[in-house]
Amino acid sequence: MGPSDPPNRFYVTTPIYYVNDAPHIGHAYTTVTADAVARWHRLLGDETFFLTGTDEHGLKVQRAAEANGVTPREWADRTVERFRDAWKLLNVANDDFIRTTEPRHYAAVTELLKAVYDKGHIELGTYEGMYCVACEAYYTADELLDGNLCPIHQRPVEQVREDNYFFKLSRFEQPLLDWYAANPGFVQPEGKRNEALGFIRQGLQDFSISRTSISWGVPIPWDPRHVTYVWFDALANYITAVGYGDDDERFRAWWPAARHLIGKDILRFHCVYWPAMLLAAGLEPPRNIFVHGFLLVGGEKMSKTKLNQIAPADLVDDFGVDGFRYHFLRDTPFGPDGDFSYERMVERYNSDLANNLGNLLSRVATVVAKKCGGIGPAPRPDSPLASVAADVYAATAAGWDNVQPSLALEATWRLVRETNAYLEANEPWKMEAGPALDAVMGDALEALRIVAVLAVPAIPATCDELWHRIGLDGSPADQRLPKAATWGGYPGGTEVTKGTALFPRLPA
Ligand code: MSP
Secondary structure, eight states, rough: OOOOOOOEEEEEEEOOEESSSOOOOOOOOOOHHHHHHHHHHHHOOOOOEEEEEEESHHHHHHHHHHHSSSSSSHHHHHHHHHHHHHHHHHTOOOOOOOOTTTTHHHHHHHHHHHHHHTTOOEEEEEEEEETTTTEEEEEEESSSTEEEEEEESSBBOEEEEEEEEOGGGGHHHHHHHHHHHHTTEESSSSHHHHHHHHHTTTTOOOOOOSSSSOOSBOOOTTOTTTTOOOOHHHHHHHTTTTTTTHHHHHHHHHHTEEEEEGGGGHHHHHIIIIHHHHHHHOOOSSSSEEEEEEEEEEEEEEOOOTTOOOHHHHHHHHHHHHHHHHHHHSSSSSSSSSSEHHHHHHHHHIIIIIIIIIIHHHHHHHHHHSSTEEEOOOOOOOOOHHHHHHHHHHHHHHHHHHHHHHHHHHHHHHHHHHHEEEEEHHOOSSSOOOOOHHHHHHHHHHHHHHHHHHTTSSSHHHHHHHHHHTTSSOOGGGTOOOOOOTTTOSSSOOOOOOSSOOOOOOOO
């Protein structure tokens, strides 16, 4: 990138979470992934904007509030704090937190509705159909399970009839197919792209975007007896946060450079409705949509009624924040469903964090204390670990670029393992003090420095600690790639501290 090129901008989002519920590890999985990906892009020097937030309108939230005897706003104000607290606990560094009840969002939704209406893509009609409140979505009879049950929640749907404004989605079948054809990486992974394409090819029906039966929502600007359908409102959050309808320059800088991370249950809204809404308003669809599966507990989707929800704090007590982050990033490949297992989490923590990384640091620090006077020697330029580090960097970068944290971390940990193997092969604990020993220890310290940079998106607090223990100033998060991953950056001559175990072993 030359000095006159525009900066690389990287905009990443999570879904905005309904405030009818408390945050659980399924929500945390997406949020931590987005956080780690954003941190990776900051390391690359990209101008990065990471957005999360809450979806506060709709019947589901209104009913949760009623059930608790408070107004929807009071309910939202109370629940939003649980999300903010959870993300703070997990060391999530979002740049913005959007609530759909904020005035800036009302203004953006109003603008978007007007733009689509003025272009003739919204019309009045009558809606009659079956509605699942949990999904905030209509279903056709053939989509329902026996007994008129929602296919996702297996709960009865409600029969609804009202005058609604409709978004003319049917007109966007061909424009969407054209968009998909011109942008092969639009939806990832490939299987989810095919699912979205299959849905479009089946034929698209106009969908209702307003309600008169409820009042909790954004009023339709030209007919305020109606409030906006919660999904039309919610999807717009992604443009509200970058200044749509408010700050054109900012909006043009960030849109459409957006990457949406979503779960498979909201694929249709993001991969079909949302790009069509944007095209209808004369805007470009987002750059990419990355779709992940469900995190299952005992083979089932977490739900309040099944009492199988796990709160992030429950696991942080046992594994620490970085133990939590590492497990979900490393062990739940982005795409397929994954079954949560406490036993596997213990195994992963003990093998990768306590044994591989923790022991590496402790071994290095012990030998440096005993045989190098506590001062870390410089690495060799021609160390056998140098080419390993170069390969590891390339594979780690590919993993993060493709939103595959499990592959990125698997690659980074290859350097940890190879460095342990290098120490075992050379046995510096048996060597005499002198240049040969210094060379081995300098190489190991340099490998640790590179690991601290490459792993910082996943386990930021640990990498900070590691950085300081090997005697470096500042933070690995402030380094810039690719330079920081280039062999030879550890200067030598700094004080190495052993300290307590980075990750105390857990009983298996
Ligand atoms: N409010 C909408 C999203 C609007 S985005 C414009 C919504 N909220 S939600 O709170 O129900 O779900 C938010 C996200 O959490 C979805 O991506 C959903 O897939 C994800 N998950 C909910 N349970 C999950 C698991 N058990 N596992 C992984 N993700 C899960 O939908």
